[in-house]
Amino acid sequence: MPINSFDHYPLSWKPDKTKLTVPYYKSLSRDLEEKIRSGKLKAGTKLPPQREIADYLDLNYTTITRVYDRCRKKGLIYGVTGKGTFVAAHPTEDVTIAVPDADPDTIEMGSVNGFSEYSLPVEEATKTVIQRGYLRSLYEYSYPLGHPHQLAAGARWIEQFRAHSDPSHMAICAGAQNALTVALLSLFSPGDKIAVDPYTYSNFIELARMFHLVLVPIAGDKDGMLPEALEKSCHLHGLKGIYLIPTCANPTTLTLSETRRKELASVISRQHLLLIEDDISTWLFAASGRPVLPSLHDLLQGQSIYICGMTKSLCPGLRIAFMSFPPEYKTAISHGIANINIKTSSLDAEIISELILNGSAYVIARKKAEWAEQTSRLFARFFPGFDTDPGYYRWLPIGPDHPFRKTEQDLMERGIHVYHSERFAVTHEEGENYLRISLCSAGNRYRFERGLQILRAYITENN
Amino acid sequence: MPINSFDHYPLSWKPDKTKLTVPYYKSLSRDLEEKIRSGKLKAGTKLPPQREIADYLDLNYTTITRVYDRCRKKGLIYGVTGKGTFVAAHPTEDVTIAVPDADPDTIEMGSVNGFSEYSLPVEEATKTVIQRGYLRSLYEYSYPLGHPHQLAAGARWIEQFRAHSDPSHMAICAGAQNALTVALLSLFSPGDKIAVDPYTYSNFIELARMFHLVLVPIAGDKDGMLPEALEKSCHLHGLKGIYLIPTCANPTTLTLSETRRKELASVISRQHLLLIEDDISTWLFAASGRPVLPSLHDLLQGQSIYICGMTKSLCPGLRIAFMSFPPEYKTAISHGIANINIKTSSLDAEIISELILNGSAYVIARKKAEWAEQTSRLFARFFPGFDTDPGYYRWLPIGPDHPFRKTEQDLMERGIHVYHSERFAVTHEEGENYLRISLCSAGNRYRFERGLQILRAYITENN
DNA sequence: CAATTTGTATCTACACATTTT
DNA sequence: GAAAATGTGTAGATACAAATT
Numbered sequence: 001m002p003i004n005s006f007d008h009y010p011l012s013w014k015p016d017k018t019k020l021t022v023p024y025y026k027s028l029s030r031d032l033e034e035k036i037r038s039g040k041l042k043a044g045t046k047l048p049p050q051r052e053i054a055d056y057l058d059l060n061y062t063t064i065t066r067v068y069d070r071c072r073k074k075g076l077i078y079g080v081t082g083k084g085t086f087v088a089a090h091p092t093e094d095v096t097i098a099v100p101d102a103d104p105d106t107i108e109m110g111s112v113n114g115f116s117e118y119s120l121p122v123e124e125a126t127k128t129v130i131q132r133g134y135l136r137s138l139y140e141y142s143y144p145l146g147h148p149h150q151l152a153a154g155a156r157w158i159e160q161f162r163a164h165s166d167p168s169h170m171a172i173c174a175g176a177q178n179a180l181t182v183a184l185l186s187l188f189s190p191g192d193k194i195a196v197d198p199y200t201y202s203n204f205i206e207l208a209r210m211f212h213l214v215l216v217p218i219a220g221d222k223d224g225m226l227p228e229a230l231e232k233s234c235h236l237h238g239l240k241g242i243y244l245i246p247t248c249a250n251p252t253t254l255t256l257s258e259t260r261r262k263e264l265a266s267v268i269s270r271q272h273l274l275l276i277e278d279d280i281s282t283w284l285f286a287a288s289g290r291p292v293l294p295s296l297h298d299l300l301q302g303q304s305i306y307i308c309g310m311t312k313s314l315c316p317g318l319r320i321a322f323m324s325f326p327p328e329y330k331t332a333i334s335h336g337i338a339n340i341n342i343k344t345s346s347l348d349a350e351i352i353s354e355l356i357l358n359g360s361a362y363v364i365a366r367k368k369a370e371w372a373e374q375t376s377r378l379f380a381r382f383f384p385g386f387d388t389d390p391g392y393y394r395w396l397p398i399g400p401d402h403p404f405r406k407t408e409q410d411l412m413e414r415g416i417h418v419y420h421s422e423r424f425a426v427t428h429e430e431g432e433n434y435l436r437i438s439l440c441s442a443g444n445r446y447r448f449e450r451g452l453q454i455l456r457a458y459i460t461e462n463n
Numbered sequence: 464m465p466i467n468s469f470d471h472y473p474l475s476w477k478p479d480k481t482k483l484t485v486p487y488y489k490s491l492s493r494d495l496e497e498k499i500r501s502g503k504l505k506a507g508t509k510l511p512p513q514r515e516i517a518d519y520l521d522l523n524y525t526t527i528t529r530v531y532d533r534c535r536k537k538g539l540i541y542g543v544t545g546k547g548t549f550v551a552a553h554p555t556e557d558v559t560i561a562v563p564d565a566d567p568d569t570i571e572m573g574s575v576n577g578f579s580e581y582s583l584p585v586e587e588a589t590k591t592v593i594q595r596g597y598l599r600s601l602y603e604y605s606y607p608l609g610h611p612h613q614l615a616a617g618a619r620w621i622e623q624f625r626a627h628s629d630p631s632h633m634a635i636c637a638g639a640q641n642a643l644t645v646a647l648l649s650l651f652s653p654g655d656k657i658a659v660d661p662y663t664y665s666n667f668i669e670l671a672r673m674f675h676l677v678l679v680p681i682a683g684d685k686d687g688m689l690p691e692a693l694e695k696s697c698h699l700h701g702l703k704g705i706y707l708i709p710t711c712a713n714p715t716t717l718t719l720s721e722t723r724r725k726e727l728a729s730v731i732s733r734q735h736l737l738l739i740e741d742d743i744s745t746w747l748f749a750a751s752g753r754p755v756l757p758s759l760h761d762l763l764q765g766q767s768i769y770i771c772g773m774t775k776s777l778c779p780g781l782r783i784a785f786m787s788f789p790p791e792y793k794t795a796i797s798h799g800i801a802n803i804n805i806k807t808s809s810l811d812a813e814i815i816s817e818l819i820l821n822g823s824a825y826v827i828a829r830k831k832a833e834w835a836e837q838t839s840r841l842f843a844r845f846f847p848g849f850d851t852d853p854g855y856y857r858w859l860p861i862g863p864d865h866p867f868r869k870t871e872q873d874l875m876e877r878g879i880h881v882y883h884s885e886r887f888a889v890t891h892e893e894g895e896n897y898l899r900i901s902l903c904s905a906g907n908r909y910r911f912e913r914g915l916q917i918l919r920a921y922i923t924e925n926n
Numbered sequence: 927c928a929a930t931t932t933g934t935a936t937c938t939a940c941a942c943a944t945t946t947t
Numbered sequence: 948g949a950a951a952a953t954g955t956g957t958a959g960a961t962a963c964a965a966a967t968t
Contacts, residue, residue: 023936049953060938065955074652081954082945126593126810130586174637174804181644181803189537190653190675207802212653236944317809339670340644340803341637346780347589347810486957512932523959528934544933545966699965 011048013041017057024059028067036076036087043404044428047077047085073191075209078427089425107451108441110417112250112392114312115368115440121360122315122351128358129350144338146172146349153353154322157361158308161282163295165306165324171333172349174341175319176278176309177203183276183305184211186336187329188241194276195230195242199424199434201250201278204243217426224249224256227263234271241274246296248281248391251424251436255389258293265299275304283313284390287362287369302326310352312392313365320352368440375439375448382452394437396455399463402433411435411458416451474511476504480520487522488529495530499539499550507891510540510548536654538672541890552888570914571904573880575713575855577775578831578903584823585778585814591821592813607801609635609812616816617785620824621771624745626758628769628787634796635812637804638782639741639772640666646739646768647674649799650792651704657739658693658705662887662897664713664741667706680889687712687719690726697734704737709759711744711854714887714899718852721756728762738767746776747853750825750832765789773815775855776828783815831903838902838911845915857900859918862926865896874898874921879914 013032021027035041050068054061068085071077079085145151151167158165173179180203188194190212196204198217208215216237219229225244233239244264246256256264268275277296285292297306309321325333355361369390376388386394398407404422411418421434437455442448476495484490498504513531517524531548534540542548608614614630621628636642643666651657653675659667661680671678679700682692688707696702707727709719719727731738740759748755760769772784788796818824832853839851849857861870867885874881884897900918905911 025936051953062939063937066937068954079954080945081943082952084953123593130589130593177802178804185673203802206798210648210799210802319804335669336673339640339666339673341641341782488957514932525960526958529958531933542933543966544964545931547932 011052011056012045013047013053015053015057020057024057025063025066025070028057028064029070032067032071033074033076036071041087043087043089043422044430045087047087049084073212073214075212075214086428089422089428105415106412107416107447107454108443109438109448109451109455110419110436111441112312112438113441114316114392115371116316118364118367119315119317121355121364122318125351125354125358125360129347129354145334146170147346147353150349150353151322153356154308155324157310157356158279158306158322158324160286160292161279161295161308162292163277163279163297163306163308163324165297169325169327169330171323171325171337173307173321173323173337174348175311176280176307176321177207178319178341179307179309179321179323180204180207180276180278182323182333182336182340183307184208184213185340186332187274187305188213192240193237195225195233195239195273196426197225197244197249197252197254198426199252199421200243200426201245202419202423204278205424205426215426220254222254223260224254225260225264227260227267230264231267231271234267234273239271239273241276242268243276243278244296245278245280247279247285247293248389250280251393251395251419251421251434253389253391253393253395256293261293261296261299265296268296268303269300273303275300277304277306279306279308280312281391283308283365284369284372284392287313287365288373288390290390297324302328305329313368314352314355314361315364318348318352320348372439375445378445378449379437379439379452382456392438392440394439396435396437396459398433398435398459400431400433402462407433407435411455414454414458416454418455474515474519475508476510476516478516478520483520487520488526488533491520491527491530492533495534496537496539499534504550506550506552506885507893508550510550512547536675536677538675549891552885552891568878569875570879570910570917571906572901572911572914572918573882573899574904575775575901576904577779577855578834579779581827581830582778582780584818584827585781588814588817588821588823592810592817608797609633610809610816613812613816614785616819617771618787620773620819621742621769621785621787623749623755624742624758624771625755626742626760626769626771626787628760632788632790632793634786634788634800636770636784636786636800637811638774639743639770639784640670641782641804642770642772642784642786643667643670643739643741645786645796645799645803646770647671647676648803649795650737650768651676655703656700658688658696658702658736659889660688660707660712660715660717661889662715662884663706663889664708665882665886667741668887668889678889683717685717686723687717688723688727690723690730693727694730694734697730697736702734702736704739705731706739706741707759708741708743710742710748710756711852713743714856714858714882714884714897716852716854716856716858719756724756724759724762728759731759731766732763736766738763740767740769742769742771743775744854746771746828747832747835747855750776750828751836751853753853760787765791768792776831777815777818777824778827781811781815783811835902838908841908841912842900842902842915845919855901855903857902859898859900859922861896861898861922863894863896865925870896870898874918877917877921879917881918 013035015028015031050064051061054064068077068079072079075088077085077087148167150172151170154170155165155167173182184207193214193216194208195218196215197220205215216233216239218225218233220226246261248255275296282292295306297304306324307321372390372392373388379394380386380388383396404420408418408420419436442451476498478491478494513527514524517527531540531542535542539551540548541551611630613635614633617633618628618630636645647670656677656679657671658681659678660683668678679696679702681688681696683689709724711718738759745755758769760767769787770784835853835855836851839854842857843849843851846859867883871881871883882899905914
């Protein structure tokens with residue numbers, strides 16, 4: 001029997017007692033899910049304590065625990081012991097960063113496509129591959145993880161990034177996103193917990209959610225994730241893995257310092273975490289002659305899946321990523337690849353290998369790195385204080401009162417497409433908002449410059 | 464306190480009381496998993512009833528339920544109410560049908576590669592695509608579900624198979640297996656139950672297991688799955704979806720009759736199941752001028768994902784499949800594709816489209832269908848009683864006493880590679896065993912004929 | 927065909943850790 | 948720094964459905 005009537009309580013979620021059906025936990029979690037998905041409960045809303053709902057509905061409170069649990073595993077809500085339960089950052093909204101269909105009137109500064117102008121060497125390489133008569137042998141099943149000489153090309157390529165590997169424990173996937181899918185599917189199970197930065201690659205967030213993996217954000221400072229916070233969270237949550245973008249993280253552009261890398265490696269090793277290292281940007285450092293810090297893959301020697309996508313550095317249309325893993329995961333990953341892809345297109349892989357082996361890949365990368373530097377200098381002219389470190393995007397603070405949808409829409413109406421920080425947030429964060437500004441998708445310098453003008457005008461106006 | 468000492472009971476699984484640690488359910492399920500994976504508990508073994516283990520260990524029996532539950536969701540065991548709990552068919556063994564690395568001394572009659580000899584038109588089409596200057600536009604992000612004209616080509620292609628669709632609710636995936644991954648990931652959640660034939664495509668079994676989906680085998684007769692059995696199972700298990708290969712099912716080669724298709728469609732519609740229709744073989748019927756039965760996709764008008772892989776009919780090396788779905792799933796599937804692949808290689812898709820649009824695809828398919836018919840006639844000469852219906856494989860009964868590994872190994876030693884029925888079994892089945900014999904991978908007619916001789920000799924010897 | 931065996935689903939009880947007050 | 952609030956993890960009790968005897 002309820003102790004109170006609760007009529008005057010402002011329960012943010014107040015399920016309708018009359019609509020309760022057995023089993024209770026299912027009818028309740030359906031109701032909660034519906035309210036969140038329909039937007040009746042907004043991101044960041046604090047839900048009533050489990051015991052309060054239980055009291056109100058006259059149910060045992062672990063039944064409510066079960067309701068919250070189900071929604072938590074779906075990524076709709078998250079709980080903090082002692083604090084309460086909250087609606088997740090973007091429980092349902094479409095934050096997937098897909099490929100926008102080209103609209104000539106909007107300047108693309110949201111998605112990070114990579115410069116696509118420079119595709120001549122790629123076309124040349126394609127012709128070479130075909131003329132060489134490889135086609136016949138490529139159009140057959142074999143080597144599901146990639147042909148040995150393609151993997152060798154991959155090993156050579158990632159060497160530049162201080163990630164050392166060997167074709168015998170590498171694989172080719174259909175792009176970095178696909179490699180992440182393979183890694184998550186092969187090595188994790190629903191309910192497993194993975195440490196991430198508080199802001200991280202939004203497609204990873206969605207992917208993890210699709211697999212019903214639970215993401216646990218770990219605090220960081222200007223050098224990236226804090227090792228102590230990670231270690232503490234291990235004890236607290238029983239983490240299974242960790243996802244890191246050590247160099248020029250997406251979207252925050254933070255790079256882990258060498259000390260930080262070593263400290264994190266030591267925690268990862270001590271706590272037996274499984275690291276997924278997503279290396280999207282080191283090529284920009286290597287190609288522009290900047291110092292390259294050691295990969296965690298090298299520092300750890302095991303427990304680590306290293307992924308290097310070729311899309312951004314070489315050619316957006318060819319979907320190839322190289323993956324390196326410790327030998328003990330080879331069976332699991334082979335299974336994952338067999339089940340997800342059977343195998344990756346040999347043609348794409350062969351073209352990429354050709355580009356690496358004939359040296360064009362290095363030339364293309366250098367060219368793209370130059371462009372990136374030019375656009376980042378341009379960006380810094382508009383927004384002083386930003387350095388011109390390599391990177392395909394910038395992380396622009398815009399103050400606290402700029403809600404997700406509205407800000408993006410306002411800017412869209414002014415003619416630029418950008419992404420708001422909430423797309424990248426693992427939990428709903430109050431306070432500062434940011435925009436991620438892509439430096440490489442506007443099409444040309446003039447469009448990009450116009451975009452920056454629009455952006456600066458909007459920011460000065462609204463602050 | 465245990466009532467009995469159990470020392471004389473032959474408990475097939477008898478956990479060591481002294482090694483029990485808290486939490487009990489974890490330490491126990493770890494132990495059970497280890498025993499199964501290490502082979503100490505073999506496929507089909509009946510485990511002790513939950514209450515018996517609980518009694519023996521002096522624990523509440525729902526704790527054992529939890530242990531069994533965890534292992535069940537991992538696909539290690541399965542339970543039948545009233546009967547007991549059993550170790551699953553191939554709980555851990557590597558049954559994934561991957562791509563075997565070529566060994567010239569072994570005749571390949573296991574994996575179904577598709578004839579790869581006839582790749583000249585594919586090479587021509589590749590050159591055409593490149594010369595046409597498409598390359599530049601292909602090497603860019605756009606149209607994550609596939610270019611409209613590629614999808615239109617797909618729509619035209621599947622029309623032959625009485626599957627009608629429209630480019631606006633179609634997508635291109637990187638092969639049929641990849642399409643299955645997209646469908647499962649986008650539309651199902653861990654724990655969801657999917658109806659399947661008792662023997663079905665082994666990679667689907669593994670894929671479902673990776674996603675922690677539970678497969679429920681449904682009885683069938685010579686016309687395929689029984690509608691009444693399906694309907695009954697809906698009520699019993701609360702099925703969410705169903706996976707069917709309506710034409711020349713893999714591996715049983717059964718084709719659903721037209722009446723059966725209509726009856727199943729009616730159950731699927733009435734029970735709100737989500738159908739995944741994997742069409743791997745209708746092209747063989749179309750290409751050899753045989754009658755084509757209506758697809759369930761057409762019969763259902765909704766609730767159905769239709770998948771048509773191009774690998775077998777056209778070219779093993781190009782990884783393309785067309786998928787058609789009801790409009791209401793477009794968002795979910797777009798998300799799935801964005802998260803798994805970002806997008807499929809445009810180059811492969813473009814080559815396939817070119818082949819369809821310039822008519823070569825039809826010619827290639829006819830050629831391959833002819834070869835398939837020739838090899839199936841050859842097969843029927845060796846094994847009378849088999850008809851020469853289209854199909855890339857045959858399902859050969861070999862009697863009850865031919866265990867999985869041993870049979871495959873025996874035949875491997877004699878020089879042929881084949882797959883045993885246990886690879887395709889959803890639950891462990893006693894009784895008749897089968898071999899799936901691939902008709903299209905031996906390399907040439909002479910090798911295939913030698914393979915059949917070896918096979919027949921083995922069978923007559925051992926029965 | 928009724929009683930028994932057996933698996934599955936749901937709800938309840940309790941212990942514990944962290945955060946806030 | 949103790950008490951209260953709050954989420955999470957584990958174990959137990961009960962009801963029920965299907966298959967077997």
